[in-house]
Amino acid sequence: MRLEAESLATGYGRLQVGSGISLGVGQGEILCLLGPNGCGKTTLFRTLLGLLPALSGKVRLDGDDLTSLSRNTIARRIAYVPQAHMTAFPFMVSDIVLMGRTAATGLFSRPGSKDREMAMVALERLGIADLAGRDYTTLSGGQRQLVLIARALAQQAGIIVMDEPTASLDFANQSMVLAEIAKLARQQGKHASGILLSTHDPDQAFLLDANVALMAGGGIAAGGRAAEILTGEALSRVYGIPIIVEKTPSGRSVCSTGLAG
Amino acid sequence: MRSGFSFKVLFLCILLVLLCVLALAIGPLRLSAGEILATLRGDGSDQAATVVWQIRLPRIAAALMAGAALAAAGAAYQALFRNPLVSPDILGVSAGAGLGAVLGIFLSLPVFGIQLLAFAGGMAAVALVWLVASAVRNADHTLVLVLTGVVVGALAGAMTSLLKVLADPYDQLPAITFWLLGSLASVTPEDIWPVLPAVLIGLVPLVLLGWRINVLSMGDDEARALGVETGRLRLAVIASATLATAAVTALAGVLGWVGLVIPHIARMLVGPDFTRLLPVSLLLGAGYLLAVDTLARTISGTEVPLGILTAMVGAPFFIWLLARGRRVWT
Numbered sequence: 001m002r003l004e005a006e007s008l009a010t011g012y013g014r015l016q017v018g019s020g021i022s023l024g025v026g027q028g029e030i031l032c033l034l035g036p037n038g039c040g041k042t043t044l045f046r047t048l049l050g051l052l053p054a055l056s057g058k059v060r061l062d063g064d065d066l067t068s069l070s071r072n073t074i075a076r077r078i079a080y081v082p083q084a085h086m087t088a089f090p091f092m093v094s095d096i097v098l099m100g101r102t103a104a105t106g107l108f109s110r111p112g113s114k115d116r117e118m119a120m121v122a123l124e125r126l127g128i129a130d131l132a133g134r135d136y137t138t139l140s141g142g143q144r145q146l147v148l149i150a151r152a153l154a155q156q157a158g159i160i161v162m163d164e165p166t167a168s169l170d171f172a173n174q175s176m177v178l179a180e181i182a183k184l185a186r187q188q189g190k191h192a193s194g195i196l197l198s199t200h201d202p203d204q205a206f207l208l209d210a211n212v213a214l215m216a217g218g219g220i221a222a223g224g225r226a227a228e229i230l231t232g233e234a235l236s237r238v239y240g241i242p243i244i245v246e247k248t249p250s251g252r253s254v255c256s257t258g259l260a261g
Numbered sequence: 262m263r264s265g266f267s268f269k270v271l272f273l274c275i276l277l278v279l280l281c282v283l284a285l286a287i288g289p290l291r292l293s294a295g296e297i298l299a300t301l302r303g304d305g306s307d308q309a310a311t312v313v314w315q316i317r318l319p320r321i322a323a324a325l326m327a328g329a330a331l332a333a334a335g336a337a338y339q340a341l342f343r344n345p346l347v348s349p350d351i352l353g354v355s356a357g358a359g360l361g362a363v364l365g366i367f368l369s370l371p372v373f374g375i376q377l378l379a380f381a382g383g384m385a386a387v388a389l390v391w392l393v394a395s396a397v398r399n400a401d402h403t404l405v406l407v408l409t410g411v412v413v414g415a416l417a418g419a420m421t422s423l424l425k426v427l428a429d430p431y432d433q434l435p436a437i438t439f440w441l442l443g444s445l446a447s448v449t450p451e452d453i454w455p456v457l458p459a460v461l462i463g464l465v466p467l468v469l470l471g472w473r474i475n476v477l478s479m480g481d482d483e484a485r486a487l488g489v490e491t492g493r494l495r496l497a498v499i500a501s502a503t504l505a506t507a508a509v510t511a512l513a514g515v516l517g518w519v520g521l522v523i524p525h526i527a528r529m530l531v532g533p534d535f536t537r538l539l540p541v542s543l544l545l546g547a548g549y550l551l552a553v554d555t556l557a558r559t560i561s562g563t564e565v566p567l568g569i570l571t572a573m574v575g576a577p578f579f580i581w582l583l584a585r586g587r588r589v590w591t
Contacts, residue, residue, distance in 0.1 A: 046482065049482075051482050070490070071485050071488050071489060072488045074486075075486060075487055075488030080483070082483060085480075087478070088343035088345065089340070089478060089528070089533035091532075091533055092534075095475070095534055099475065099476050099479065099487055100487065102472070102473070102488050102489060103487060107469075107470070108469040108470065109472065110471065155487070
């Protein structure tokens with residue numbers, strides 16, 4: 001499975017948000033999307049998922065033009081993890097995760113016992129099986145985010161798109177989710193996921209040793225391996241404040257800023 | 262609260278049967294259980310046969326259908342609009358049906374003509390809302406639907422008022438007022454048959470699409486990313502709910518609060534999973550409206566319009582639900 005964008009222009013009707021965007025992520029790869037607020041990350045995600053028509057250019061899933069695929073087919077190939085949200089109704093966690101099996105379920109049926117098993121496995125993998133019977137609306141932001149990731153796992157799509165998956169997580173859960181993302185991408189052969197995630201923390205790209213697309217002004221300012229792209233100079237230019245990248249004694253790269261202004 | 266689903270359904274079914282027996286028994290002519298059974302078998306007195314077959318049974322059937330249809334439509338709309346405070350009227354079906362019926366009375370049409378116009382008015386109002394909302398591009402479709410529903414509802418309300426002003430104040434106006442308040446008092450056996458298939462055709466898709474309706478309540482983007490064709494599903498749900506609501510409104514007039522309150526109680530009983538919520542809403546709605554209608558015809562010498570009672574029972578009950586805590590909202 002491979003998700004590719006070819007010179008994509010994104011936006012809403014006449015309002016163009018991004019243009020000239022080309023990127024690709026395949027199974028076993030992690031692509032981190034970095035960029036300041038309002039640079040068009042969410043609009044790009046919605047376009048890549050086929051939720052928003054591209055203004056120009058193409059999105060391809062395994063070579064197939066996204067616009068030629070049904071929602072059901074797209075959902076079997078690419079899963080979406082939104083930012084942790086509230087639902088209107090107090091669904092049980094197991095039901096929320098089971099919704100990941102919708103694309104594999106007939107139009108008029110309910111997911112079966114096999115699907116329930118898959119939902120439980122997904123919860124177990126993230127270490128939150130004990131939440132299965134809980135009311136989703138009573139969970140903390142971090143727990144809800146983990147549940148939404150579990151739902152994407154249950155969907156069993158080759159590509160997972162995550163919109164700031166660590167934004168609402170505490171320190172420990174952030175590193176747990178990052179570790180899980182790394183594990184997903186490193187599985188063997190066709191079980192490996194391709195992961196596209198947006199984040200506001202460049203350190204995560206270093207930590208994941210990921211590919212990076214650095215966005216600015218609606219386009220991709222630079223793309224490549226985190227270690228090559230994320231220099232203090234490039235980050236300073238994109239975010240408009242002085243940023244330095246240093247090596248810790250253990251050899252890891254970290255970013256730091258002063259107090260801007 | 263969510264365990265024992267089959268037990269709860271069974272319990273509600275038994276309750277519903279008991280209610281039906283009670284509704285058959287009480288009224289100006291009281292019937293014992295033995296008399297009811299004999300009449301149903303065909304060997305009761307002539308008077309009992311007339312009361313049971315011509316008056317009480319049709320009325321019970323109408324109450325069951327109307328309650329079930331309104332509760333189901335309310336549950337479906339609440340999921341669709343991701344809001345537990347939505348009622349089946351939200352897209353203007355009641356306002357449109359009201360206008361149709363009032364026009365029928367104004368034109369001095371026979372009863373069936375009035376019912377047909379009411380049904381057509383309800384369907385047309387929602388169709389208009391759907392078409393207008395679909396023509397608006399680059400906006401949140403659900404939000405535009407709700408706003409257009411408010412607009413179309415207001416327009417239909419204004420035209421209804423105009424017809425009331427123009428109507429004959431001695432003959433037509435009381436009939437209009439009574440119809441708009443909702444009542445099952447004049448239901449005949451012949452009224453049931455055209456309404457029943459419309460209600461069934463409306464309810465079947467809601468039963469079949471239950472799981473997808475759950476997913477739809479996650480919001481448009483998420484539902485689509487999970488593989489649901491939200492546009493078509495939304496149209497199917499709205500068409501089904503409108504068909505059932507318009508049909509029972511044509512029969513019974515405007516009955517408020519049933520479609521708002523009943524899904525809440527159902528959700529408290531079995532949780533929000535629509536595949537469970539719908540059957541429980543159907544049973545509760547049917548039972549509730551039957552109970553209220555039985556009250557309406559026995560509480561005093563003159564018949565109390567049903568719409569007044571559903572509001573007088575429903576509104577305070579809803580406040581009580583709200584006061585019990587946040588579970589109601591969710």
